[in-house]
Amino acid sequence: RKEVEQDPGPFNVPEGATVAFNCTYSNSASQSFFWYRQDCRKEPKLLMSVYSSGNEDGRFTAQLNRASQYISLLIRDSKLSDSATYLCVVPASNTGKLIFGQGTTLQVKP
């Protein structure tokens, strides 16, 4: 299994739709997880941190399933401005480094 794996997509959804992305990770000892958003030709920006079973921030919900080693990101009521690449990120043990998934591209259409 890859250290961090995501479906690259693209996911094409209409405005207002609910969309979910999954991310699997290989290190069962990982304690924290992050979702970053990256717009085209821009730097990644932290969207959510996940330290326990999940986290919710407005239309965005992240859930963690430790048994199955996956993290999900749910976006409700999609907006055109949600179009971006969503990066699943897992810290590497004892190094301070982050391991990035290849990203899932979301395109929200009118």
Next chain:
Amino acid sequence: GAVVSQHPSRVICKSGTSVKIECRSLDFQATTMFWYRQFPKKSLMLMATSNEGSKATYEQGVEKDKFLINHASLTLSTLTVTSAHPEDSSFYICSASWGGGEGQPQHFGDGTRLSIL
């Protein structure tokens, strides 16, 4: 929130030129900063970990003599791409961890788009 500033944002230069990129943490002290490279439609690839006051730690396959890293203060790390060639054209991004501890998120600079002609 934590702010990381990167400069310049865009560089276009001739082959053989050396290019210096600065990464600054504006409102916190960063003992560790990270340098990444990203090719189009690819994920971020960690190049090296920049440690304040000591040598950088390079990832496998990254030439340390090609990509010189200096982290002379707690708020500034620099990456110099020496004798750049067209294959070095890429998006270079730095990051720093605000909390400093393991498992903390990193905050990214704006990135530098390097184009070597």
